[in-house]
Amino acid sequence: MGEAHRQLLMDERAAERALARMAREIVELNEGVNGLVIMGIQRRGVQLAQRIADEIERAEGVRPPAGSLDITLYRDDLTAIGPRPVLGETRMPSGGIDDQRVVIVDDVCYTGRTVRAALDELADFGRPSRIWLCVLVDRGGRELPIQPDVVGRHIAAGPGQRIDVLVPELDGRLAVELTTRDSGPS
Amino acid sequence: MSERATFPGKDLIGLESLDAAQICTILDTAEAFKEISERPIKKVPVLRGKTIVNLFFEASTRTRISFEFAEKRLSADTVNIGSTSSSVTKGETLVDTARNLEAMRIDMVVIRHGSSGAAQFLADRIPSNVVNAGDGRHEHPTQGLLDILTIRDHRGRIEGLKVCIIGDVLHSRVARSNIWGLTRLGARVGVCAPRTLLPVAVEELGVEVFDRIEDAMEWADVLNVLRLQFERMQGGFVPSVREYNRLFGVTRERIERTGRDLLILHPGPMNRGVEIDSDVADGPHAVILDQVTNGVAVRMAVLYLLAGGEPERAEAAKREN
Numbered sequence: 001m002g003e004a005h006r007q008l009l010m011d012e013r014a015a016e017r018a019l020a021r022m023a024r025e026i027v028e029l030n031e032g033v034n035g036l037v038i039m040g041i042q043r044r045g046v047q048l049a050q051r052i053a054d055e056i057e058r059a060e061g062v063r064p065p066a067g068s069l070d071i072t073l074y075r076d077d078l079t080a081i082g083p084r085p086v087l088g089e090t091r092m093p094s095g096g097i098d099d100q101r102v103v104i105v106d107d108v109c110y111t112g113r114t115v116r117a118a119l120d121e122l123a124d125f126g127r128p129s130r131i132w133l134c135v136l137v138d139r140g141g142r143e144l145p146i147q148p149d150v151v152g153r154h155i156a157a158g159p160g161q162r163i164d165v166l167v168p169e170l171d172g173r174l175a176v177e178l179t180t181r182d183s184g185p186s
Numbered sequence: 187m188s189e190r191a192t193f194p195g196k197d198l199i200g201l202e203s204l205d206a207a208q209i210c211t212i213l214d215t216a217e218a219f220k221e222i223s224e225r226p227i228k229k230v231p232v233l234r235g236k237t238i239v240n241l242f243f244e245a246s247t248r249t250r251i252s253f254e255f256a257e258k259r260l261s262a263d264t265v266n267i268g269s270t271s272s273s274v275t276k277g278e279t280l281v282d283t284a285r286n287l288e289a290m291r292i293d294m295v296v297i298r299h300g301s302s303g304a305a306q307f308l309a310d311r312i313p314s315n316v317v318n319a320g321d322g323r324h325e326h327p328t329q330g331l332l333d334i335l336t337i338r339d340h341r342g343r344i345e346g347l348k349v350c351i352i353g354d355v356l357h358s359r360v361a362r363s364n365i366w367g368l369t370r371l372g373a374r375v376g377v378c379a380p381r382t383l384l385p386v387a388v389e390e391l392g393v394e395v396f397d398r399i400e401d402a403m404e405w406a407d408v409l410n411v412l413r414l415q416f417e418r419m420q421g422g423f424v425p426s427v428r429e430y431n432r433l434f435g436v437t438r439e440r441i442e443r444t445g446r447d448l449l450i451l452h453p454g455p456m457n458r459g460v461e462i463d464s465d466v467a468d469g470p471h472a473v474i475l476d477q478v479t480n481g482v483a484v485r486m487a488v489l490y491l492l493a494g495g496e497p498e499r500a501e502a503a504k505r506e507n
Contacts, residue, residue, distance in 0.1 A: 073222075073230035073260075078494055086219035124227040 003182045009155060009163070010176035015136065018152035019048065023055030025150045030101050033062045035098055037128070040153060041106040041118055042088030047167040048136055049105040065093030069104070074117035092125050096109040102128040103150075107165035109135040110147035118168055137176055139163050197309040197316040198488055200325035201367040204405055209367055213335050215487035216480065233262040233493055238294040239287050242319070243269040243280075246298050248454055248478065249319050249329070253296050256485035262294075262367045262493075280304065284312050294493065297321070302359075314340050315492040317485075320359050328488060329453055330334055330363025332481040334371065336473050337408055340449055341481070345372035350402045351393075352436060353412035353461045356383045356423075360453045364410055378402035379434065382423045399434050403441070408449040411436050411462050427460050441471060451477055 006160050010018065040049030047067045055180060057063035062115075070088035089140050115133055122128065136152040141159070155178070157163055162179045192364045203211065204252055222230055238257045241313060242250050250266070257264045267283075284295065294315040297305050309316035316442030320326040338344055349368050355361040355377045368375050369392055376387060378396035389395060396402035403409065414430065431437075450462075450472045458464045 070218075073232040073490075075232075076233055086214060089218075090221060120231070124225065124229070126226075 005182065007178045007180070008175060009137075009178050010153065012174045015152070015165075015174050015176060018136060019051050020055050022136075022150050022152055023052045024059065026052065026103055026132070026134060027056055029059060029149065033060050033064050035099070035101045035129070036064040037093055037095075037100040037102045038064050038066040039097075039102055039104050039118075039122070040066065041066060041104060041114060042072075042090075043167050043170065044167050045069075045104075046088070047169045048107060048165070049103075051105075052105060052134070052162045056138040065095055067091045067093045067097075069118050069121055071114055071117035071121055074121045076113060076117070089129045089184075090121070095108050096126050097122065097128045098126040100126075101130040101131045101132070103134050105134045107134070107135065108137045108139055108145075108163050109148050109151075110139050112142045112144035115146045116144055136165055136173050137163050196492070197305075197318075198327050198492060199306050199309060199316070199318045201330050201363050201370065202325065202329050204370065206369075206370045206372070209331070209334070209370055212331055212484065212487050212491065213338065215491060216331070216335055216483040219483040219486040219490070220480070222486070223255075223479070225391050228259050229261055230259070231261045232490060233257070233260040234441055236262045236290070236493055238262045238264050238291040238296060238489070240264060240266045240296045240319075241283070241287075242267065242298040244298050244300050244320070246319070246486055248481070249298065249326075252478070252481040253317075253319060253328075253485050255482045256489055259482070260486055260489060263291070263310055265292075278360070280308060281311055284308055288312050288314065294489065317488060317492065322359065323357055323362070324359050325363045325366070325463065326359040327363050328481065328485050329360045330367040331488070332484040333360075333364055333410060334367050334454065334476055335480045335484055336451060336477045337449065339476065344368065347373045347408060348376065348406045349373050349408040349410060350376035350378055350396065350406035351410045351412060352378045352399065352402060354383045354414050354423075355388065355412065356378050356385050357415040358412050360410075361412060362391075369393075369501075374403055376405060378426060380430070399436070399440065402442075403436075403444050403446075403448065406448065407446075408451065409436060410451045410453075412453065413455060413457055414460055427457075429474075431460050431463075435459075435461060435463060435465050438465045438469065441466060441469075445472070449473060453477070 038049045038053050040046035049066050053064055053066045068089055068091050070090045072087050074097055132149040134150040135148045138151045138154050139157040160181050164177045166175045168174055196485050240250060240253055254264055292314055296317045296319050297308055298319040299321050302324035305316055305318035305321045318327055341347060351361050351364055376394040376396055378399055390408055448471050451464055452474045456462055
């Protein structure tokens with residue numbers, strides 16, 4: 001295996017600015033905060049969802065209900081990736097999601113398969129009147145007809161590259177990094 | 187990545203062959219699965235398309251239904267085969283039954299059998315995953331796991347706890363799975379029963395032996411009360427059921443005399459008034475129905491982890507990412 005090169009794509013300030021703008025875009029899409037529910041995808045989407053809810057509360061004076069989704073059991077590749085014994089919490093907001101306008105928040109949108117799983121899982125909990133997708137980084141490379149509605153930053157990354165969103169709660173800081181594996185002579 | 191599973195192999199035959207990390211992996215996974223049974227739609231698609239055969243050669247209500255709920259909540263397709271309703275009554279051997287099932291392209295077998303070693307015997311001969319749902323006097327690993335999970339839920343830990351198994355240890359696979367699992371996780375295990383109901387040289391399993399239930403209850407933090415297995419007794423183990431209750435029954439008076447906050451488990455089915463009195467079984471110390479609830483989550487965790495494929499393949503797939 002070759003060496004890995006890490007590159008900082010967004011520092012804390014850049015990520016905070018992006019999240020603040022994304023929060024405003026969400027409120028604009030929804031024409032206010034009525035019926036808005038923010039659902040973060042485990043793991044790092046949950047922390048980003050909390051930050052977006054914070055921003056909305058700061059700007060609008062109302063905090064939208066937030067929840068979390070662990071999509072592990074809805075993946076289409078269990079046999080290939082092996083079981084993940086540590087499942088995160090799936091928690092609906094107390095008012096549920098029926099007839100609500102749900103924003104799915106994730107850190108990175110890549111193949112679209114996570115989002116497909118999240119849509120399936122949400123359908124088992126209720127029937128939102130609208131679902132939007134909000135991601136901090138859209139790296140392209142979709143395998144399904146799924147597109148985010150609100151994006152922090154578009155970054156074209158190749159198959160040999162990995163994008164890591166770091167959040168203070170799990171990683172000690174807020175940042176976005178690109179890791180490129182030097183795959184050696186090919 | 188720390189998310190890699192440390193369990194599984196192909197099968198779950200007993201807790202004797204698992205280490206502490208593997209047991210904890212199952213318990214932590216079960217913890218996450220509990221919530222699924224509280225959802226409006228109690229089902230996740232993770233085992234969609236998997237076929238699981240429940241092969242029960244012995245009577246069972248709780249365990250069979252618990253496995254079936256677990257399988258259905260993971261979206262697997264299930265078939266139940268009981269010994270009375272199958273070709274076993276026509277003289278077919280265990281291996282032939284299993285090979286015929288294999289020929290119908292199944293993925294997993296959950297087996298309950300009266301002979302110790304039946305689950306391993308089957309696991310060695312078919313490529314499907316095999317889960318032992320109780321084999322003779324050997325092990326009943328999912329019962330052991332759900333007992334341990336229930337204790338952990340109520341006491342917050344296993345390490346350092348003193349757990350006493352009371353009753354028919356001789357005939358009990360539940361006792362063996364408890365002893366292996368609990369000692370692996372650092373608990374101290376005691377057994378208390380008339381000597382006729384203890385295996386020869388039971389001390390070699392690393393347990394303390396109590397001849398008087400009063401001493402056991404003074405020592406223990408948790409009591410796991412076993413059923414007197416009349417169906418396995420050809421007589422002569424205890425002079426009478428009434429005497430057993432008088433000498434070894436878990437009664438309210440005995441609990442009150444200890445003045446301690448004991449946790450009481452029973453794997454069911456209970457003989458009320460024999461090994462456990464009704465006011466204990468329905469009382470504040472008993473967590474018997476929590477055990478039943480946890481049973482479904484534990485079995486979901488085991489099936490999920492076993493069905494997930496081999497860890498080596500998972501590692502290879504991760505490297506490609």
